[in-house]
Amino acid sequence: MIKGYHSTVMKIYENIRNEEKKLLQKRKEEIEKNLPEVLNIEKKIGLYSIKLSIKLLNNIDNKEVYLNKMKEKITELRIQKSELLVKNNYPMDYLDMHYRCSICKDTGFIGTKKCSCYKQKLVKLYYKDSDLINILNENNFENYNPQLFSPKKNDGGHISPRKNIQNIASLSWKFIEEFSHSKENLLFYGTAGTGKTFLSNCIAKELLDKGYLVIYRTAETLIQNLRTIRFDNNTELKDIILNCDLLIIDDLGSEQITDFSKTELFNILNRKLLKQKKMLISTNCDLEEILKLYSERISSRLLGDFTLCKFFGEDIRIQQNINSKKF
Template identity: 40%
Template sequence: MISQHIHKEILLEYEKLADDAKRKLELKKEICYRKCPRIKEIDDELNTTAIKLSKAIINANKIDKDKYLEEIRVLTENLKLEKKKLMKENGFLDGYFKDVYVCDKCKDTGFIDNKKCSCYKQKLINKVYDMSNIAEIIKTENFSSFSMDYYDKEIDEQNGMSPYENMKYIMRRCSIFIEDFDSKFKNMVFYGDSGLGKTFLCRCIAKELLDKGKIVLYVTAKNLFEMFEKEKFNKDDEQIDNQILQLTKEADLLIIDDLGTEFITSLSTTELFDIINSRILLKKSTIISTNLSSDEISRNYSERIVSRLYGEYEMIKFFGRDIRIIKKLKI
């Protein structure tokens, strides 16, 4: 089964990461111990106290145990303080032993207390959607390389400002969105004609938040609705698609790109509403991009969805000339 295959692949990756981390840690220890042998003594002592501690918890009676635990606590604390002091004196920074892990939260095991770590979930998403592709694309195309040159500076009568001014405003909204991501729950709909940079901005935001260690799920509406269809016939929770569907609710950021290109059924709109609504209740941010106009959005989707979008999302309009065409003309 594909899903088992993917999980196996991920576990193998963790094994490799853990091996790498172990090797790096050994090397770092060697360097550190050679420079200051007392630190090795402290580490050894800390290890033995940890063993003593677990033995004590099993054996001793209540009064002895408390006294003993307190002794060990004080001893451990002193050792740790001494180690910290020695590390500093010998020029080793605070996180010296820590940065061997790609994910410090689960120490590259993929699990915390038997639950999947956020890095595992992101790996799953990456496997299925090859999101690393996005990371690849954004290496050369990102916020800093985003060119405003293609946006007209002439005022658009209908919108009361120039596409250039509008784009500047949108860029500002996006950077605030990224900066405030941890403290503010916020949703956006990017709407307007195609070729104005909506997908590109979605990817930029995805990349920035991936770099911050957030779980980001980027999915096209077409893919999402296909998953709804498949789920109808296979409710198995082990299915990758179903796990991804679960993540549409759990991910720190969900980006649904190209809403309006999917095949709409009444079942799929119910599911879409369910995702949008769950995320609002969980206060998890969502970005939706669509080539539909606001009128078309209202016409195509159920009233429940439309009212959530207008009530809980900032509607950000893109307008101007298709920059892909302008780019081609210039070349």
């Protein structure tokens, strides 16, 4: 899915430029019909500009005086052109190329650096093509319902599952609202069916809608991606996983755990933390299981660099299924 996104985005820019060139040509044809003197002035500006460029390269007497006169003449012609357009109810820039992004001029790049509009196009493309677009139609804050969780405290518990999910939802909103300047990462852990994936998807939708690039991977799929990056040298996939605004790793602990997976997981966690690119990880494991399953280097980052959010209560998916089948 990821492979080929860059070429697709660049094709979008090419199409934009071609569309704007066609629109400019139509505007010129309209002016040629209604105000041909404007195009004549444009031709004169073009000729003077060529002469100016030539004289800049040549050594002539009183070069500076001559060049200033040429520049003044070009300025006068531009003023005449603008006045004619405005007088006839046309904008001054009617015969200029119109760019949808004035920063990169619809190229996607400022020098060798990607323009901010490049990421916006990538976000829309990823969102459209990914499975998330269907999932997030259901898993979003509009469908968030804490009433599904029990209001009763568990034995020995300080708060009820309902109050707990309300607290985590509030923390999730804070994470979204402070996303642009916060360094926070989230670790959702607890038993299956207690809302971890649902809230992860709620966060993903809000950030995607704000124009951030969110990449969702199950732990198993992420390891497969990291294998592809390592052995196939897939630089595009590497760039997106490393530099996305939020990487969501779902169901950590369900992947096949090997020396390779532990090494690559540590590397991706460490590099994302160093780059201050945020992560949200969910797992059915408790903290003791994480310490047993993973190396000390991984565990220390998960437990030391992430805000820990414990989910508990009955499996709401089972409860919803039972309720839907009641007569």
